[in-house]
Amino acid sequence: MKFEEIKKQAESRWREIWNGQMPVILVGTATCGRAAGALDVLQAIKETVKKQNLHCLIYEVGCMGHCYAEPLIILRKPGFPSICYGHVTPVLAENLVTNLILNDDPSLEFVLAALEENDLIPSFSDFPRSKYEKRILLKNCGRINPEEIEHYIGNGGYNSSAKALKMKPGEIVAEVKKSKLRGLGGGGFPAGEKWDVCRRAEGEPKYLICNGDEGDPGAFMDRAILESDPHSVIEGMLIAGYAIGARHGYIYIRAEYPLAVQRVHHAIRQAEETKLLGENILGSDFSFDIKLFQGSGAFVCGEATALIASIEGKPGMPRHRPPRVAVQGLFGKPTILNNVKTLAYVPHIIENGADWFLQTGTEKSKGTAVFALAGKVVNTGLVEVPMGTTLRQLIFQVGGGITKGKRFKAVQIGGPSGGCLPESALDLPIDFDSLQESGAMMGSGGMVVLDEDDCMVEVARYFLDFTQKESCGKCTLCRLGTKQMLDILEDITKGRGKMEDIETLQELAEDIKTGSLCGLGRTAPNPVLTTLRYFRDEYEVHIKEGRCPALMCQTLIAYYILPEKCARGCDACVGTCTVEAISTDKKRRIKIIDQEKCVKCNTCLVACPPQYDAVIKVSPPTRIPRPNYVSLPSPIDGEVGDGGEKEGKEGGIV
Amino acid sequence: MTNEEVEIVEKTRVILEGTARKRENLIPILQRIQEEFGYLPPYVMLEVAQFLNIPDIDVYSVATFYNQFRLTPPGKHSIRVCMGTACHVKGGQITLAAWQRRLKIGPGETTPDREFDIDTVACVGCCAMAPVTVVDKKVEAKADPTRVDGILLNYQLQKEKGEKEKEKN
Numbered sequence: 001m002k003f004e005e006i007k008k009q010a011e012s013r014w015r016e017i018w019n020g021q022m023p024v025i026l027v028g029t030a031t032c033g034r035a036a037g038a039l040d041v042l043q044a045i046k047e048t049v050k051k052q053n054l055h056c057l058i059y060e061v062g063c064m065g066h067c068y069a070e071p072l073i074i075l076r077k078p079g080f081p082s083i084c085y086g087h088v089t090p091v092l093a094e095n096l097v098t099n100l101i102l103n104d105d106p107s108l109e110f111v112l113a114a115l116e117e118n119d120l121i122p123s124f125s126d127f128p129r130s131k132y133e134k135r136i137l138l139k140n141c142g143r144i145n146p147e148e149i150e151h152y153i154g155n156g157g158y159n160s161s162a163k164a165l166k167m168k169p170g171e172i173v174a175e176v177k178k179s180k181l182r183g184l185g186g187g188g189f190p191a192g193e194k195w196d197v198c199r200r201a202e203g204e205p206k207y208l209i210c211n212g213d214e215g216d217p218g219a220f221m222d223r224a225i226l227e228s229d230p231h232s233v234i235e236g237m238l239i240a241g242y243a244i245g246a247r248h249g250y251i252y253i254r255a256e257y258p259l260a261v262q263r264v265h266h267a268i269r270q271a272e273e274t275k276l277l278g279e280n281i282l283g284s285d286f287s288f289d290i291k292l293f294q295g296s297g298a299f300v301c302g303e304a305t306a307l308i309a310s311i312e313g314k315p316g317m318p319r320h321r322p323p324r325v326a327v328q329g330l331f332g333k334p335t336i337l338n339n340v341k342t343l344a345y346v347p348h349i350i351e352n353g354a355d356w357f358l359q360t361g362t363e364k365s366k367g368t369a370v371f372a373l374a375g376k377v378v379n380t381g382l383v384e385v386p387m388g389t390t391l392r393q394l395i396f397q398v399g400g401g402i403t404k405g406k407r408f409k410a411v412q413i414g415g416p417s418g419g420c421l422p423e424s425a426l427d428l429p430i431d432f433d434s435l436q437e438s439g440a441m442m443g444s445g446g447m448v449v450l451d452e453d454d455c456m457v458e459v460a461r462y463f464l465d466f467t468q469k470e471s472c473g474k475c476t477l478c479r480l481g482t483k484q485m486l487d488i489l490e491d492i493t494k495g496r497g498k499m500e501d502i503e504t505l506q507e508l509a510e511d512i513k514t515g516s517l518c519g520l521g522r523t524a525p526n527p528v529l530t531t532l533r534y535f536r537d538e539y540e541v542h543i544k545e546g547r548c549p550a551l552m553c554q555t556l557i558a559y560y561i562l563p564e565k566c567a568r569g570c571d572a573c574v575g576t577c578t579v580e581a582i583s584t585d586k587k588r589r590i591k592i593i594d595q596e597k598c599v600k601c602n603t604c605l606v607a608c609p610p611q612y613d614a615v616i617k618v619s620p621p622t623r624i625p626r627p628n629y630v631s632l633p634s635p636i637d638g639e640v641g642d643g644g645e646k647e648g649k650e651g652g653i654v
Numbered sequence: 655m656t657n658e659e660v661e662i663v664e665k666t667r668v669i670l671e672g673t674a675r676k677r678e679n680l681i682p683i684l685q686r687i688q689e690e691f692g693y694l695p696p697y698v699m700l701e702v703a704q705f706l707n708i709p710d711i712d713v714y715s716v717a718t719f720y721n722q723f724r725l726t727p728p729g730k731h732s733i734r735v736c737m738g739t740a741c742h743v744k745g746g747q748i749t750l751a752a753w754q755r756r757l758k759i760g761p762g763e764t765t766p767d768r769e770f771d772i773d774t775v776a777c778v779g780c781c782a783m784a785p786v787t788v789v790d791k792k793v794e795a796k797a798d799p800t801r802v803d804g805i806l807l808n809y810q811l812q813k814e815k816g817e818k819e820k821e822k823n
Contacts (some may be wrong), residue, residue, distance in 0.1 A: 041788060215777075220781055312677065380740075463739075470776075601748050
């Protein structure tokens with residue numbers, strides 16, 4: 001069958017699904033949905049439909065981006081807009097489906113929003129965030145079934161590969177060059193330039209690699225795209241492969257993403273069956289195949305040369321550059337390595353032209369950026385905004401601000417290579433260059449929001465711990481320098497720090513930056529440098545007073561039950577304590593935490609009913625009044641408070 | 655060699671038979687072996703080295719470089735505690751400590767009865783559900799110490815249920 005016919009068929013099928021007479025049920029079953037219980041919901045819906053003998057279509061979709069409200073389902077019934085429901089449980093799903101499909105009742109109390117604007121139900125476009133969002137890469141995510149190539153084609157998919165294969169490879173490279181598309185994996189290197197070098201390089205066969213080794217903790221954009229719209233990546237690879245003259249492609253996906261592996265694997269097979277991969281694609285003389293390579297859990301493999309070593313079956317250690325990968329890469333042949341999002345952008349650019357792409361974004365960073373919002377932000381999830389949107393807009397308008405009414409403290413961008421930016425940096429436009437200037441970096445797009453309860457020294461220690469473990473060990477400074485920095489940070493978070501440590505940290509950071517071969521080492525000190533730059537006072541309080549102002553460093557805090565606030569009859573903390581460290585002092589009728597047994601697991605603080613609010617954290621631990629300090633490592637040094645002047649939960653005795 | 659070991663070697667040979675003798679297949683081969691047996695026994699690594707005609711040490715270096723490979727037998731149930739940034743700020747350490755306290759083993763170890771093994775994982779990409787623990791490939795959202803106890807209790811109950819049914823039969 002010719003592509004034109006396949007396309008026509010797919011489009012009419014899609015019209016039938018989306019605008020036909022049959023009700024449709026969409027269930028978001030990407031990894032985050034599954035974590036929240038989406039598979040149980042799916043099962044319940046299937047059973048309901050069978051039990052009630054309903055005539056409708058059920059299919060799984062990927063990530064809708066609203067992870068905070070998972071599991072999500074969308075119900076479509078002719079006469080109603082598409083309605084999205086959040087926080088769905090199996091029982092609720094059963095009711096929602098029955099109510100709408102059988103009784104025409106949209107159960108308004110459970111609606112998250114409608115997909116289209118209408119008179120009945122508020123839609124997503126009424127959300128304040130919609131003003132800032134622009135979904136290009138995520139256009140299909142949460143709408144189509146990632147396991148159906150027909151859904152993708154029915155929505156205009158593989159159209160631009162058909163267009164591209166009629167163009168000359170040079171023309172495609174020129175178009176991408178003109179669009180100023182930059183590598184969205186974090187580096188920001190112009191994609192077109194790289195392609196041009198590879199296209200002109202000598203050596204056959206050439207390779208194209210899609211880098212899906214999204215190792216930054218806190219980032220899940222690539223996973224979401226691979227799970228929700230895998231064909232967009234495959235199509236991007238197809239076009240890129242044609243442009244640079246590659247014969248073979250690889251998709252490298254990290255081991256921690258089993259669902260992405262499964263869906264991409266399926267998508268490749270479907271593309272092969274549809275003759276969109278393989279020999280003489282779409283009747284042209286271009287042949288291209290894609291292999292899926294599963295990573296094995298090494299962060300450093302996100303680096304180009306390490307990733308290549310990994311595919312070659314070696315330990316993933318980076319090598320010197322030059323020679324550039326575009327000239328001498330996989331198996332010594334010219335190779336292009338692009339991030340998932342960069343490749344997923346290619347079909348859009350070919351379809352709509354470079355000028356269309358240039359309309360969005362800032363002068364030097366064009367297009368949109370996808371961010372994974374996580375941490376202490378209300379609307380956690382996946383967002384796509386034009387480059388140049390400010391951090392403030394992203395966190396407070398799109399993200400909905402900080403959870404539990406707490407105060408914003410910092411935002412961690414770019415994972416272990418990035419940095420923590422404070423309130424004063426929030427009006428920075430998000431693009432490759434301004435973030436670099438601030439000491440952070442764009443990274444692949446992970447964004448973790450931190451509030452007043454997060455200790456910046458501890459966050460810096462956490463990232464150093466990560467890079468120290470993930471350092472491949474090739475460069476001395478990266479291998480040993482990060483270990484030294486980590487030891488110092490550990491001392492500080494345990495109250496054993498010295499003032500001269502701060503200087504040593506800074507010196508070591510500079511040395512590691514200059515003495516490391518690859519991005520891992522060159523950027524590893526960034527979290528420490530940015531926290532030192534913006535939150536130096538926190539380091540000093542840890543060192544000078546042995547106190548953690550955010551009440552996070554485990555060694556420097558203790559849990560304490562305020563006797564005057566504790567409701568004597570309530571036993572919530574005693575019952576939930578995981579180590580039976582809380583007991584009732586019958587004589588004085590108060591509850592006391594045995595500090596020796598306490599493992600500081602926070603359970604009692606969560607369990608204490610909000611109307612009493614009696615459990616607090618104090619720092620340093622010696623601040624607990626002596627009579628209430630059971631199993632006291634005596635003698636207590638330091639001041640002792642009287643336990644009566646607290647500001648409330650987690651306020652601490654300062 | 656024990657009977658179990660002989661059986662494992664035989665199964666390994668079956669896996670190897672369908673694979674091309676190319677160095678680049680080393681990681682996929684090791685992945686498949688681990689998928690099958692849950693870990694990489696030393697004598698299997700020797701077998702692989704011989705098959706690919708590469709030095710034994712090369713197989714060992716790959717197996718120890720990547721975090722995913724384990725050299726000791728796993729438990730029946732795998733506990734993978736996420737240590738990603740989002741999980742960290744929401745108490746990932748506390749969750750790990752809770753698992754360790756309950757199962758009395760550290761990361762990378764297996765309980766003596768071979769029921770559970772604990773390990774940490776860099777990030778499973780479910781940051782919006784932090785803190786998470788992956789139990790037997792199922793991602794458990796918001797896994798705080800109370801949830802840890804709940805999950806373990808559930809396994810305990812199911813185990814008892816299974817034993818009772820066995821007795822009935």
